Amino acid sequence: MNILYELKNIKHYFDGKKVLDVEHLTLEKNQIVGFFGPNGSGKSTLFSILAFICKPIEGEIFLENLNKIDLQMKKDIVVLPQNPYLLKRTVFDNIAYGLKIRGEVENIDKKVEEALSMVGLETSFSKRKWSQLSGGEAQRVALAARLILKPKILILDEPTSGVDTNSAQLIKEAILHAKQKYNTTIFISSHDYNWLNHISDKKIALFQGHLFENKNINLLFSPWQKDDNGCLVKVFMDNQRLLIPNSQSKKRDSILMINSSDINISKDSFLLGNQNSLLGSIISIFQDEKEEYLQVEFSISGVIFNCSISKAKFESQKLFPGDKIVVSFDLNNIKWL
């Protein structure tokens, strides 16, 4: 594994209130990591820590095995904040600003043109004033001003807030382009969970400052339907239904988080009659970090889940990739994002 960051026992507080509590987190190079979480769950705080803008009150953060970074390393980390600020000048001045500050003025016209094209804006935009841009265009100009720096690490805090679907798509393409062309490692938060889900190589959920990684959790995304009692129901493509009890107050764009340990799989087909037991099929089985367990990836009508099973169960049930299984969800410990 190509580890870029390692965080150990990070705790951060504001006014004595704990807002972040990360026991251990590693982040790999050249991945797009999506951070999902409701308002106030600690995403921006975590981003400030990853950018070395804010020092956590407790714990250690290592970037490429170093827990102190110099100015050069700091330059490798570029942040697009939640409400990016544009200079009250032209688009060209805004995009060229970072390079000029760094004294890298060679071929600057061409570089600005390239950055504009990456975010789907024509060269003619460079002459526009900051005040002549729509919200989506302004956001893309702010992104272009970061991409021109070809950053090693790019942190995007809500890059799609307030933009339409066309701009969101162009932002997505620019991000994928940066990953491919510059090998940039990218951390993103967005409340547009579907958008974020599609772009992320790795997904991390934050809930009240605690972090849940996708090998231990399953995130179930919208769309949701409502049953006659107003509870949310996930209707899979094959019409199987997962009814979430006591979910009347939840919105249809919510994300449901189910711990892998709250999912049971079995070949005992009689279980299929139980509530919240659905039919799935195994995709892959691999060794868990804990020796006596195996990690199973399976699909319910194309939606991918994971859970872990003991070696003893694996052997007694004779589970193999491709097998049909009954998946039983224990929904007592679910969390909503």
Ligand SMILES: Nc1ncnc2c1ncn2[C@@H]1O[C@H](COP(=O)(O)OP(=O)(O)OP(=O)(O)O)[C@@H](O)[C@H]1O
């Ligand atoms: N400078 C600050 N002073 C005091 N409290 C703060 C400060 N910054 C953040 N907080 C609090 O820390 C908690 C986490 O905030 P943070 O901005 O990290 O969450 P977030 O997940 O990014 O939220 P959002 O999705 O709304 O941007 C919140 O309760 C917030 O009110």
